[in-house]
Amino acid sequence: MKQYKAKIKITLRKGILDVQGKAVEHALHSIDFKSLTNVRIGKYVELNVEAENSEKARDIVQNASEKLIANPIIEDFEISVFE
Amino acid sequence: MMKYGIVVFPGSNCDHDAFSSASLAGAMTEYLWHKDTQIPKDIDCIILPGGFSYGDYLRCGAIARFSPIMKEVIDFANIGGLVLGICNGFQILCESGLLPGTLLRNNSLTFKCKDVHLKTINNSTVYTSSLEMEEVITIPVAHGEGNYFADEETITELESENRIVFKYSELDGRVTKESNPNGSLKNIAGIINKSGNVLGMMPHPERYCESILGRNDGLKIFKSINSK
Numbered sequence A: 001m002k003q004y005k006a007k008i009k010i011t012l013r014k015g016i017l018d019v020q021g022k023a024v025e026h027a028l029h030s031i032d033f034k035s036l037t038n039v040r041i042g043k044y045v046e047l048n049v050e051a052e053n054s055e056k057a058r059d060i061v062q063n064a065s066e067k068l069i070a071n072p073i074i075e076d077f078e079i080s081v082f083e
Numbered sequence B: 001m002m003k004y005g006i007v008v009f010p011g012s013n014c015d016h017d018a019f020s021s022a023s024l025a026g027a028m029t030e031y032l033w034h035k036d037t038q039i040p041k042d043i044d045c046i047i048l049p050g051g052f053s054y055g056d057y058l059r060c061g062a063i064a065r066f067s068p069i070m071k072e073v074i075d076f077a078n079i080g081g082l083v084l085g086i087c088n089g090f091q092i093l094c095e096s097g098l099l100p101g102t103l104l105r106n107n108s109l110t111f112k113c114k115d116v117h118l119k120t121i122n123n124s125t126v127y128t129s130s131l132e133m134e135e136v137i138t139i140p141v142a143h144g145e146g147n148y149f150a151d152e153e154t155i156t157e158l159e160s161e162n163r164i165v166f167k168y169s170e171l172d173g174r175v176t177k178e179s180n181p182n183g184s185l186k187n188i189a190g191i192i193n194k195s196g197n198v199l200g201m202m203p204h205p206e207r208y209c210e211s212i213l214g215r216n217d218g219l220k221i222f223k224s225i226n227s228k
Helices: A019-030 A054-069 B015-024 B068-078 B088-096 B152-160 B219-226
Strands: A002-012 A043-051 A075-082 B003-008 B028-033 B045-048 B082-086 B102-104 B112-120 B136-143 B147-149 B164-169 B188-192 B198-201
Touching: A002 A054, A043 A054, A054 A075, B003 B015, B015 B028, B015 B219, B045 B068, B045 B088, B068 B082, B068 B088, B082 B088, B088 B102, B088 B198, B112 B188, B147 B188, B164 B198
Parallel strands: B003 B028, B003 B045, B045 B082, B082 B198
Antiparallel strands: A002 A043, A002 A075, B102 B147, B112 B136, B112 B164, B164 B188, B188 B198
């Protein structure tokens, strides 16, 4: 068994209004960052995985992300696995 | 006599209100602990109360949904047992898949704690039989994530199957944008599952069951359940 590190980037799915992103966008505009638009805010999760190889590690993280770490109704996620 | 089981999660804070209101409505009531792996045989209705289970970490209800007792609650619901999720309880029901959709951050980005008017859209459920059709009741909301969202297909299904039970409305029953406290699609405040035994709602009937506390509109929901 080897130790891997996984990084999971979670974002709100396209088409879902990101009210937090909107608020930040307004704040940015109010301090003159007018060129910044379409702010979307997500989550970032880092964890260690014990697995036989990186493919298995990714499978475990994929399964965990579908079950708990992200909510597929509203969120997309991207996994990166490192040694 | 109807017997309720009120599930207590770490962070539940409406469990005592639910206990008191269910008792007041004339039922027997007991607490169930989130680590329990069995639901007592004599329980007829389980309440998942409001609060901030597991600190609302990750997403509201996401961690509570994997508490040991939730496996039992899901089995209980699947054989027709009554399950009422209020506020955080509604969020847990959505996370567990017992109800469709999810609750997003309020569109105002602020925590809303105030009285709202609810229009009864379906009074043929176990939970609303003591209400008239289109009857408006006034009870409080207290949440930061109550903005009901589901894909179009699910919303159409909820509507065509008459599974939207309550909508946010004006006192006179008009369903308006202004009466929607959180941005919920179609002003949805409460929905029921296909088989009609699992209800989730963001507003708190258990907080308004005694006139001395303001109003007692919520009692009608407990009385409906008790008269089952």
